[in-house]
Amino acid sequence: MLLKLVLASLWSRRVMAILTCTSIAISMLVLIGVEHLRAEIKSNFERTVSGVDLIVGGRTSGINLLLFSVFKIGNPSNNILWKSYQDIININQVAWSVPISMGDSHKGFSVIGTTNDYFEYFKYADKQKISFVQGKSFTRLYEVVLGADVAKKLGYSLDQSLVMSHGTAKVSFTHHDDHSFKVVGILKPTGTPADQSLYIPLQGIDILHNKQEIQNKLLVDVPLGKNYQPQLSAFFVGSKSKIAILRLQRNINQYVQEPLSAILPTLALRELWQIVGTVEISLMIISWLILATALICMTTMLLASMKERERELAVLRALGANEYIIILLIGAEALVLTLIGALVGYVLVTVGLLFGQALLEQHFALYIQPYADLTTVGYYFLIAASAAILLSFVPALIAYKKSLMASLNY
Amino acid sequence: MPHSLSIKNLLFTWPKKSDFSLEIPNWQVETGKKVFLYGRSGQGKSTLLNLISGIENRYSGHIQVLGQDLASLSQRQKDTFRANNIGIIFQQFNLLPYLSAEQNILLAQRFKSSDKKLQPENLASICDRLELTRSLLKQKANELSVGQQQRVAVARALYGSPRLIIADEPTSALDTQTREQFIQLLLDSAQSSTVIFVSHDMSLAPHFDQQLDLARLQQQRSDLDVA
Numbered sequence: 231m232l233l234k235l236v237l238a239s240l241w242s243r244r245v246m247a248i249l250t251c252t253s254i255a256i257s258m259l260v261l262i263g264v265e266h267l268r269a270e271i272k273s274n275f276e277r278t279v280s281g282v283d284l285i286v287g288g289r290t291s292g293i294n295l296l297l298f299s300v301f302k303i304g305n306p307s308n309n310i311l312w313k314s315y316q317d318i319i320n321i322n323q324v325a326w327s328v329p330i331s332m333g334d335s336h337k338g339f340s341v342i343g344t345t346n347d348y349f350e351y352f353k354y355a356d357k358q359k360i361s362f363v364q365g366k367s368f369t370r371l372y373e374v375v376l377g378a379d380v381a382k383k384l385g386y387s388l389d390q391s392l393v394m395s396h397g398t399a400k401v402s403f404t405h406h407d408d409h410s411f412k413v414v415g416i417l418k419p420t421g422t423p424a425d426q427s428l429y430i431p432l433q434g435i436d437i438l439h440n441k442q443e444i445q446n447k448l449l450v451d452v453p454l455g456k457n458y459q460p461q462l463s464a465f466f467v468g469s470k471s472k473i474a475i476l477r478l479q480r481n482i483n484q485y486v487q488e489p490l491s492a493i494l495p496t497l498a499l500r501e502l503w504q505i506v507g508t509v510e511i512s513l514m515i516i517s518w519l520i521l522a523t524a525l526i527c528m529t530t531m532l533l534a535s536m537k538e539r540e541r542e543l544a545v546l547r548a549l550g551a552n553e554y555i556i557i558l559l560i561g562a563e564a565l566v567l568t569l570i571g572a573l574v575g576y577v578l579v580t581v582g583l584l585f586g587q588a589l590l591e592q593h594f595a596l597y598i599q600p601y602a603d604l605t606t607v608g609y610y611f612l613i614a615a616s617a618a619i620l621l622s623f624v625p626a627l628i629a630y631k632k633s634l635m636a637s638l639n640y
Numbered sequence: 641m642p643h644s645l646s647i648k649n650l651l652f653t654w655p656k657k658s659d660f661s662l663e664i665p666n667w668q669v670e671t672g673k674k675v676f677l678y679g680r681s682g683q684g685k686s687t688l689l690n691l692i693s694g695i696e697n698r699y700s701g702h703i704q705v706l707g708q709d710l711a712s713l714s715q716r717q718k719d720t721f722r723a724n725n726i727g728i729i730f731q732q733f734n735l736l737p738y739l740s741a742e743q744n745i746l747l748a749q750r751f752k753s754s755d756k757k758l759q760p761e762n763l764a765s766i767c768d769r770l771e772l773t774r775s776l777l778k779q780k781a782n783e784l785s786v787g788q789q790q791r792v793a794v795a796r797a798l799y800g801s802p803r804l805i806i807a808d809e810p811t812s813a814l815d816t817q818t819r820e821q822f823i824q825l826l827l828d829s830a831q832s833s834t835v836i837f838v839s840h841d842m843s844l845a846p847h848f849d850q851q852l853d854l855a856r857l858q859q860q861r862s863d864l865d866v867a
Contacts, residue, residue, distance in 0.1 A: 231750045233741075242738030526711020540735055547695060549796075550751035552716050 232266065232555070236562045239542070243535060250528045251571040254614070258522040258575025259582070261475060261517040261610055262602050268510050268600040269606075275503060278422045279495045281353035283475045286310070286318065286482055287464040289489035293505075299330065299464040302340045302423045306332065312459035314488045319467070321481060323474035329465040331435045334394050341428045342396055343435030344459065349375075352466060354422045358511050364388055365415035367379050368431050372446045374411040376428040378419035388413050394430070394438060396576040407439060421597040436460040467492070525617050528567055532625040536632070543632055557626040564622035565615060572611050576602070643704070644804055644834035645692065650701035652687060663689055663858055665700075668679040671803075674684055674835040676845045679854035685838045688854070689806050692836070693719035693726055697762045706803050716743050719796040723751035727797030727833070729826075735791035740783035741772065744781055752800065763799060769829050772797050786813050790822060805830050808839045811844065823847045 240247045268298050279285075279300045287295040288308025297303040309331075310476040321329045328351050331343035341440060342348075346367045349360050368375055376386055386392070391410040419425055433448055436458045452458060469475045477493070482492035543556060583600040646666065649819045652662040662684040669675055679685040690696035691703060694710050697718075703710045706725055713721060722728075745763065767777065770791045781789060790810060797805055807826070811819040823844055827835065837848065845851045 233737075238738045238743075239736075545730075545736060546732065546747075548693070548722075548728040548730070548747040550719050550721075551720040552751075555715075555751070563753075564679075 232558065232562065233566075236559060236566055239539075239559075240563060240566065246531050246535070247473050247567060250531050250567050251526075251574065253527050254521075254568055254571025255522040255574035255578060256423045257517075257634060258285070258513075258614065259522040259574045259578045260520050262576060262607055263582065264513045264517045265606055265610075266583070266602040267598065268513070270601065271506070272503065274421065274596055274598075275506075276499065277355035277420075277422075279352075279499070281351065281357045281468070281470075282466045283469040284462060284467040284479055284482070284492045285495055285498070286467060286490055286492045289491050292491070292493040292498040293502050295330060295464065295491055295493055296330070296495065296502060299466075300423065300495070301397065302332075302427060306463040308459035308489075309463060310465070310490065311488055312455070314485065314490065315462055315465060316485075317364060317487070317508055318482055318485065318490070319465075323470050323478045324467055325470045326468040327431060327465050328352055329462045331432055331460055332463040334396055334438060336380075336392055336394055336428050337384060339377070339426055339428055341386075341430060343430055343432040344456070345432055347604055348429065349417075351468060353417060354426070356422070360424060361418045362422060364417050365413070368414055368429070368434075368449070369438065369515065370446050370448055371431060371434055373411060373414045373431070373434075373451065375415040375417060376413055377425040377427045377429075378417050379425040380428055381416045382415075386413055386416075388416065392428075394428075396438070396565045412562065417587045425509050432460050433458045465616065470534060510628070521614060522617075524571070525568070525614070528618065529621045529624055532622065536625055536628055539633060541553075541631075543629055551631045556629050557623075559628035561622045562631050564618045568614050568618035569611070571613050576607055642670060643668045644673070644705040644706055645836070646673045646702070648702040650691070650699055651701060652684075652691060652696070652699040652700050652771075654687075655698065660684075662691075664688070667857055669836065670835055672832065673850055674830075674848045675837065676848035676851045677838045677854055677857075678840065678842060678845065678852065679797060683854050685854060686808060689728075689808055689836075689838060693722050693728060693806060695722075719751065720753050723748055724753055724800075725799075727802035727805040728808040729790075729793050729797045729805070731806040732786070732813045734796070735781035735784075735789055738780065740778055740780055741784060741788075741792045744778040744792055745777075745799055748796060748800065762801075763795075765836060766795050766798050766829070770825060787818050787822075790814065791814055791825070794822075794826055794829065798833075801832065803833055805833050805835045807835065809839050809841075810837075811839065811841070817842070818854060 261272070285295055285299050287299060287306055289312055290307045294304060298306050315327075315329060318324070326346045326347065328344060330348070330493075332340060334341040334343075349367055353359055362375075363378070365375075374392060380386065390413045392413065393410050413432070417425070432454055433449065433452055454460075463553065467478070469478055478490045479494065482490050544557075579602055580600065583598065583602070587598060587600050590598055647667040647788060649666075650662070650664040654660055677685070677688075677804050687696060693701055693704070694713070695718075697715070707720065710718060734735065735741070736747070739747065742763075746765075767773075772788075772791060772795060776784070778787065778847075781792065790813070793810070797807075805826075810826075811822055813823055823837075824847070826837075827847060835848075837844075838854075
């Protein structure tokens with residue numbers, strides 16, 4: 231009965247009620263949306279690299295090294311000589327290494343020269359290997375493996391021939407026309423930047439720039455280190471024991487023949503996230519402020535309605551409604567408005583995410599879940615509802631005072 | 641119980657206007673009587689009604705309604721007591737505009753103690769007497785004419801057969817013709833109840849068992865028994 235009364239009363243002031251609900255819905259949309267995106271970006275972020283103990287590159291900052299080697303953002307400042315690479319991986323503590331060479335592209339996607347070890351040792355998420363959906367790794371000079379997104383977006387399939395361009399711009403004028411690469415494998419989607427690259431043998435990179443090997447020889451016949459000593463952009467290192475990692479890092483950083491940087495990926499990720507984190511905090515503060523504004527607007531609306539509702543309250547009092555019922559009535563009204571608004575906001579977020587998912591994936595390579603975490607949403611609902619009830623005490627107490635002095639003279 | 645209302649040495653002073661006060665030394669209303677209380681505006685009519693119905697509490701003296709001393713009840717008990725026993729009709733704006741006429745009539749049920757809640761059959765007979773049709777009952781209160789609204793207000797005041805009915809200038813918004821009909825309807829429908837009808841319109845006085853002037857009620861000494 232009380233709820234019916236509240237709903238009927240709200241409906242009689244529906245324009246204001248709908249506007250109030252809308253502002254609460256929008257604030258909830260922002261709050262849930264921002265939090266969801268933050269959580270999703272963070273998890274995307276954290277799954278990019280796993281199982282790698284050190285990343286080594288030319289002397290540069292840890293973040294820069296992480297950005298170009300893992301996120302394929304930016305460029306390496308210096309290349310590493312083949313000899314330096316050999317020296318490092320011959321250190322006792324090194325268990326495995328994966329060299330990468332970057333700087334070429336195919337239709338805007340980066341081309342990475344590497345070895346078969348890449349698919350064996352470079353891991354993502356929770357130490358998951360990058361596996362093949364189709365085909366296998368390269369065994370010959372002119373063979374290429376495609377990241378999941380590359381295959382999907384460019385519509386490539388096995389056995390197709392591709393031409394690589396020099397430089398990383400989308401439109402490049404120096405095509406390595408003589409060299410067409412055959413697709414031999416397509417990788418499973420990982421939800422990381424690894425999906426956005428093409429992988430060719432290191433020897434292939436060398437050919438693109440220096441050598442003119444026409445024959446599509448087997449890789450075992452043209453081993454690295456003899457005729458092929460390509461310069462590297464970076465390499466990933468696995469250590470024999472966890473304890474040795476720091477010592478290995480120090481050794482690499484102190485390597486005298488060439489200035490090198492070795493970083494711990496987890497530390498660099500954390501460092502990078504801290505930069506992003508400032509933005510994240512300001513976004514969260516803004517979201518909360520928007521919610522606060524919406525709730526205060528609701529209180530204002532309730533306060534403004536008090537004047538015109540004096541009669542309504544007088545009638546209720548005359549009929550025997552006590553002051554608690556009056557307070558309850560106003561509180562329930564605030565709660566109904568907030569919960570409807572919050573619910574609409576949640577639905578909007580979900581719909582928005584369902585539609586925005588593809589866009590985010592396409593433009594930012596962000597893989598997000600379309601459904602916001604229900605615990606978080608519930609927590610926001612609870613906070614919004616509690617704040618609404620608290621704030622409703624302002625108009626409710628005014629109504630209470632009015633009802634105490636309610637005159638029957640209407 | 642001979643008296644529906646008994647007031648002794650009532651003194652009420654407006655908190656913000658110390659120069660004006662309402663003072664009633666002695667007033668009793670017999671059960672079942674229909675009383676016309678005349679008062680000019682600003683004389684404290686509404687305050688008196690607020691005191692009797694237990695909404696206004698800042699007074700000294702004794703107010704006994706239906707044998708119940710109001711001072712002995714808590715505010716909540718007073719509210720429930722009012723819901724159970726007193727029907728109130730205002731000058732105007734009796735109804736919640738966004739509820740239907742029927743919902744308005746039934747509204748008071750929400751605030752009654754459980755043993756006083758009524759079966760809907762009683763509603764039908766009241767509505768019959770007041771010529772409130774089914775279709776009219778389904779209409780929103782703000783879609784009704786003033787006359788219809790006042791009839792709905794009477795129906796609500798009568799529903800549940802309250803022992804005391806208080807009316808505060810309920811006819812002031814009506815024209816002379818409807819006014820007469822309305823008074824007759826109210827008095828006929830409220831046969832067994834005590835009615836206290838407050839107005840500044842002396843022409844309505846002849847309809848009632850007793851006529852009183854609020855000004856004289858305030859002047860008389862407690863040894864004069866006015867009943």
